[in-house]
Amino acid sequence: MIRIARKPKPEKYRPTLGETWIEMRKNKLAYIFIAPFMVCFVIFIVLPVLSATVLSFTQFDSISRPQFIGLRNFMDILTRDLLLMTHVIPNTFIFAVAVGPIGYALQFILAWLINCVPKRLKVIYTMAIYLPSIAGGVLISVVFTVFFSGDRLGHLNRLLLNLGMIVEPIAWTTDRDYLLLVMIIVTIWGSMGVGFLSLFAGMQNVDEQLYEAGRIDGIRNAFQELIHITIPQMKPQMLFSAVMSIVGALRAGQIGVQLSGQNPTPEYAGQLWQNHIEDFGFQRFELGYATALSFVLLLFTYAITRLCFRFLGAKEDE
């Protein structure tokens, strides 16, 4: 057996502070190039995240000065927020699992199916599936409030009544038993966006020769091809798409309010973490507590994304 000797890791050269300074001055033009973006980036993205972190340890009503109260907000999240425990967490969990992993799997399956059809038809299918995502929230709320309308004029009710599957029209968007389900369907409908295109493009880009080589090496069916060639080849696109899915699930926070036309949603049936933040921030003006909620949400997102990087990202030492 041949053993390949591991290359010794080259000692990383650490420049001194003075050297860094000289290097920085030599490249000052580069800083001019990044400055416009970085300034806006810091003000509108980094600063909100950092200040949310700081404010989450305070009590703040937006008028008087924030008061440092340590971990009390976080204790309250865990112990005193009944609404959070009974409605918001279960809702958010169900919504996130359905829209995240299931939505992501659907994106992948659709991209894969499209990949199997003749070239000229690919564009048409991609367009058709991508279109609802560019229609945006406004259009979605216009269309779906009518489509899922609670009376006999709602198209879904009409269809089900005709098929004899239901006797009475169902108030899809205001009934607490159905609201979450409708939210999930509508969100998945509109979630085949940039991430889906990325998956599709990544799949197109897998080198044809690899498939031929695979066939010689004994790959027999399309499924094996998918597992052994396609997925390893497009991991980077899958990672990008996963990140987009996670962010997309977060962004969809308003959908319940849009569909039911009520905030809070009927009996809190469609209340998501995002709505809970806004409830405390803009209605009850407990900004400290609201930012603590934001902080926890960010932490969760970060953890999930790291997990995706673990599975799909390049290894650290490569």
Added chain:
Amino acid sequence: MRYLRVISLRTWIILLILTGIAAVFMLPVIFIISTAFKPMSELFLYPPRFLVQNPTMQNFTDFMQAAEAAIVPFSRFLFNSVVVTGASVVIALLFSSTCAYAFSKMNFPGKGWLFSMVIISLMFAPEAVVITRFLIVSQLGIINTYFGHILPQVAVPVGVFLMKQFMDQIPTSLSEAARIEGAGEFDIYRRIIMPNVMPAVGTVMIIVFQGVWMDTSSSVLFMTDEAMRTLPYFITTLTDGVVAGVARQGAAAAAGLIMFLPNFLIFAVMQKSMIETMVNSGIK
């Protein structure tokens, strides 16, 4: 149609499944087009019909009338939307392309961790920190100004990321050669790099355009003056709640179609460059 003949049975089955799925996905789009042209009698028709029978332009004139009757004229919302979207797209493209250029073609201390900060920010939806964003915007004193609409939207990490990935495909030797010839960095950026990354420019343009053109959150959060709000906000007021319901359905669908058309046209024109860009979208 000669190429259809060589298709295997398996592909036919996949085509069948896909056509079904694509049809389901197209439903809302077909529905909005159909509803926009429905006369009032068909909107209230029982049993409801999915497709329009006698198309009219009635809803569009209704929509214009509802718009005229509003305290703030429709043209004002449209004007706001055009200004805000136009400015955001141009500025975002400029900022993300220069930044991407530096990340891709220049070397400077701090490049590594600055770029990983951009990557990390990809996963932070701005919606999560809506409260502190609001506080910052109000501290800057840009509430009820066009800056309040535009500035929070011009830092687009996805844009920087996609453009940088695309620029990485351009051989460094090209910019190196230009540098030896004595071209300045700005010339290289403008004359050599930018013409070669047009697909990425198109893609980022689509992403920013869609984000801003359809956005209601900055109208709701950062604007208290009705006259400073944008078109999508106005349309949501038309359909607010189920109460307005069927009566305004037609007008809302007409308005929705008006909003959707620019999006659709831009994507239809640019879809090729978009897919070309997405090939390089992988995070390694």
